[in-house]
Amino acid sequence: MDDAIIKRTQSTLGKIVKKPPMTEKLLSKPPFRFLHDIITAVIKTTGFMQGLYKEEELNSENIKEKDAKMAFLQKAIDVIVFLTGKPLNVKTSKIVAGHEPEKTNELLQTLAVVIKGGADSSNAVQRVLNGEKPTDDKEKKEEKKKRKEHKEKKELNKEKIQENEVQEKHSTKSVDRDRSKDKLKEKSHEKTKDGEKRRHREKSKEPAAKESSSVVKVRSEEGMSRDKDREVGSQDKLKEKERKHRSKDKDKDKEKKRKEKHEKKKVEESSLPTEPAVEAAPALDDVVNGAVTAEPESSLTPRPGTAKGGRKKRNMEGGEALF
Numbered sequence: 001m002d003d004a005i006i007k008r009t010q011s012t013l014g015k016i017v018k019k020p021p022m023t024e025k026l027l028s029k030p031p032f033r034f035l036h037d038i039i040t041a042v043i044k045t046t047g048f049m050q051g052l053y054k055e056e057e058l059n060s061e062n063i064k065e066k067d068a069k070m071a072f073l074q075k076a077i078d079v080i081v082f083l084t085g086k087p088l089n090v091k092t093s094k095i096v097a098g099h100e101p102e103k104t105n106e107l108l109q110t111l112a113v114v115i116k117g118g119a120d121s122s123n124a125v126q127r128v129l130n131g132e133k134p135t136d137d138k139e140k141k142e143e144k145k146k147r148k149e150h151k152e153k154k155e156l157n158k159e160k161i162q163e164n165e166v167q168e169k170h171s172t173k174s175v176d177r178d179r180s181k182d183k184l185k186e187k188s189h190e191k192t193k194d195g196e197k198r199r200h201r202e203k204s205k206e207p208a209a210k211e212s213s214s215v216v217k218v219r220s221e222e223g224m225s226r227d228k229d230r231e232v233g234s235q236d237k238l239k240e241k242e243r244k245h246r247s248k249d250k251d252k253d254k255e256k257k258r259k260e261k262h263e264k265k266k267v268e269e270s271s272l273p274t275e276p277a278v279e280a281a282p283a284l285d286d287v288v289n290g291a292v293t294a295e296p297e298s299s300l301t302p303r304p305g306t307a308k309g310g311r312k313k314r315n316m317e318g319g320e321a322l323f
Helices: 003-015 024-028 032-046 066-084 092-097 101-116 122-129 134-271 284-289 307-318
Strands: none
Touching: 003 024, 003 101, 024 101, 032 066, 032 092, 032 101, 066 092, 066 101, 066 122, 066 134, 092 101
8 A cells, every 4th residue: 555645644633533543554454443443532532423323332342243343434434425525435345354445544534634624513423323325415416416407408498499499480481581582483483484485375376377377268269269160060061961951952853853754755655656667678789670669659658747757757858867
């Protein structure tokens, strides 16, 4: 163990407690009897921790068991911790076993500081006798601290929430304004687009309308020409029909006249008398030789006087023989 720790214990607690003496041998590995004598000496000389122990506990002969020794030391430690409010990093089991002597010296040094500070130990003693533990107080303090921190955090969070709400309101207002502006811009843009589209449609419709009007005009003209052609064709057909009808009528009239003429001719031929058979003409040699003698004219039978015969006779008298 470091000699500086021993010297610090001697310079602090050694001035308060004269017996037992603070030797290096005892402080390098403090036994329980040595520590018990220091605590009882402090109570007698300073009155510090008065009433903490019972009468039989002040006699070291009555404390032989390890648990009793640990309980004796723990009471003194709890009073010191209640007064200082700081935990001591010591364990009674290690102290009783003679281990960690430097921490035992730190306990003795803290005891000297509390005594020199003139702190009233009666309240701390009563709390220990009531069964309270510094750990409970510590826990309470920690719990109180945690509650305080939680409250502070809650308030901070509340403030932050309020700030966030205010910021959100401002941001939502600004966002709403921006959105309304964007909507107005979009609407104006859409209107301009619609106007452009409408103008484009109107422009595109103009040539289409012109083209459609020209097409309609051409079609109407074509229809009119077709109608005229149909009328002309129908008139031509009518004329052709009339011509054919007239030609048919003419043919019929001609045929009728021809038939009438033919029938008339038949009737005339049937009304004429039958002519006698014409004798054969004598041969030329017989005529020359005189073999054939001419018959007197009186022997010839006269023909009836018909129109035809009359014409022939007149012709013969005129010197023209018509055969």
